[in-house]
Amino acid sequence: MDAARYLVDYLIFPGFLFTAVVGLLTTWVDRKVTARIHWRVGPPWYQPFADTVKLLGKEVIVPAGARKTGFLLMPIVGLAAATLASTILWKANLDPGNSFIGDSIVVLYIMTIPAIAMILGASASGNPLAILGGAREMKLLFAYELPLVIAMLTTVYKAESFSFENILRMQADSGQFLGSFSGTLAFIVAIFCAQAKCSLLPFDIAEAETELAGGAHIEYSGAPYAVVRLNMAIMLFIVPVFIVTMFWGGFTFVGWKILTSILKYVAVIVIMVLIKNTNPRVRIDQAVRFFWGPMLVLSIIALILAVLGY
Amino acid sequence: MSLTLKALKKSPWVFHVNTGACNNCDIEILDALTPRFDLERFGIVLVGSIRHADVLLISGPVTRNILPRLKRLYDQAPKPIKVIVVGACGCTCGIFKDGYNIIGPVDKHIPVDAYVPGCPPKPETLIAGVVKVLSTL
Numbered sequence: 001m002d003a004a005r006y007l008v009d010y011l012i013f014p015g016f017l018f019t020a021v022v023g024l025l026t027t028w029v030d031r032k033v034t035a036r037i038h039w040r041v042g043p044p045w046y047q048p049f050a051d052t053v054k055l056l057g058k059e060v061i062v063p064a065g066a067r068k069t070g071f072l073l074m075p076i077v078g079l080a081a082a083t084l085a086s087t088i089l090w091k092a093n094l095d096p097g098n099s100f101i102g103d104s105i106v107v108l109y110i111m112t113i114p115a116i117a118m119i120l121g122a123s124a125s126g127n128p129l130a131i132l133g134g135a136r137e138m139k140l141l142f143a144y145e146l147p148l149v150i151a152m153l154t155t156v157y158k159a160e161s162f163s164f165e166n167i168l169r170m171q172a173d174s175g176q177f178l179g180s181f182s183g184t185l186a187f188i189v190a191i192f193c194a195q196a197k198c199s200l201l202p203f204d205i206a207e208a209e210t211e212l213a214g215g216a217h218i219e220y221s222g223a224p225y226a227v228v229r230l231n232m233a234i235m236l237f238i239v240p241v242f243i244v245t246m247f248w249g250g251f252t253f254v255g256w257k258i259l260t261s262i263l264k265y266v267a268v269i270v271i272m273v274l275i276k277n278t279n280p281r282v283r284i285d286q287a288v289r290f291f292w293g294p295m296l297v298l299s300i301i302a303l304i305l306a307v308l309g310y
Numbered sequence: 311m312s313l314t315l316k317a318l319k320k321s322p323w324v325f326h327v328n329t330g331a332c333n334n335c336d337i338e339i340l341d342a343l344t345p346r347f348d349l350e351r352f353g354i355v356l357v358g359s360i361r362h363a364d365v366l367l368i369s370g371p372v373t374r375n376i377l378p379r380l381k382r383l384y385d386q387a388p389k390p391i392k393v394i395v396v397g398a399c400g401c402t403c404g405i406f407k408d409g410y411n412i413i414g415p416v417d418k419h420i421p422v423d424a425y426v427p428g429c430p431p432k433p434e435t436l437i438a439g440v441v442k443v444l445s446t447l
Binding site for chain 2: 031038039042043044046047049051053059209212213214217218220221222225
């Protein structure tokens with residue numbers, strides 16, 4: 001009975017189906033806001049769904065020099081991991097009783113798996129540009145994980161717990177974490193790390209369309225590419241959800257708080273899209289210097305402020 | 311009409327190849343993708359890799375050097391793929407037809423679905439060409 005319930009959780013409601021639909025709608029928000037910034041009309045709301053269905057109907061090509069298993073398996077591994085992270089996050093947000101000890105660490109770990117799967121898939125494709133993209137993604141992963149973890153630790157220090165239950169309860173009792181000095185600094189760091197995690201513009205170095213022609217995804221076509229894109233859509237969905245949960249009081253679906261919950265989520269997305277549309281792509285060394293320099297210092301200051309009680 | 315075909319009409323992704331054109335048609339192709347015409351309304355996006363493409367935009371008469379690459383690109387593209395030739399040179403070799411390094415218009419080497427003539431064609435003509443190809447699906 002329990003197994004069936006977990007399966008439904010994973011595949012339908014907070015899991016795959018829900019996450020995929022909302023994730024694709026999120027990519028539409030991204031494209032629409034980008035279009036409005038360019039003074040364009042932008043695509044209709046069903047555009048990401050049309051893209052996905054179209055890709056499912058296209059021919060699947062495995063390049064001659066590729067390792068077939070790794071090449072085709074890795075997008076699915078990434079998708080499974082992203083879905084699992086989303087399930088844990090939403091279960092904790094919908095009912096804090098579903099939280100378990102240390103689940104924020106688990107989610108943080110699982111959210112790196114799509115990036116690792118992308119690196120492995122790129123290496124398996126046998127394309128030099130894809131391998132270059134994978135190498136850049138790996139360096140970027142090392143760069144942004146450190147400030148993100150330290151920014152997360154500020155919340156954990158305040159809540160004195162690693163579980164979402166206590167983090168959400170602390171924010172419900174004593175105000176949202178974003179309201180304090182340390183919380184604001186940690187939030188800024190987390191937004192920039194999210195930018196790199198979702199491979200949005202200043203840090204989309206791994207798939208740089210103008211120099212690497214799609215980078216790590218260059219050889220994917222048809223259904224595997226649909227899975228890769230779904231993967232990115234889900235990451236664009238769950239990373240802001242993670243940030244809102246950690247720093248902005250999480251989501252509540254009771255009464256008028258439904259509206260504020262959705263607005264909080266859309267606000268984080270729009271901040272990320274605005275950063276994406278107003279910044280040029282940086283080089284990989286600049287990105288690493290940015291994360292290990294200013295962002296690391298900022299996150300450590302946030303942690304010290306949190307320890308001092310600000 | 312199947313669902314995937316319907317979806318294909320809603321999101322044709324374009325890959326752009328220059329097979330020896332003078333660059334004028336390429337500039338017009340880029341003009342058609344600017345915010346003024348806003349082709350993303352119809353789901354048309356320029357992609358960087360041939361593996362993601364649904365429409366191959368080819369500009370220019372085919373030169374001797376580019377021919378093997380053109381054939382290889384066509385083979386690498388995931389089917390179904392639509393080929394649109396842009397400009398007078400791609401359709402008929404244009405003013406380059408007596409050139410020592412020109413071997414025939416594009417349709418001599420790979421199957422072509424639509425011709426957009428003009429030297430260079432205006433972005434409106436280009437959009438009309440794409441619409442005609444999609445209406446034959």
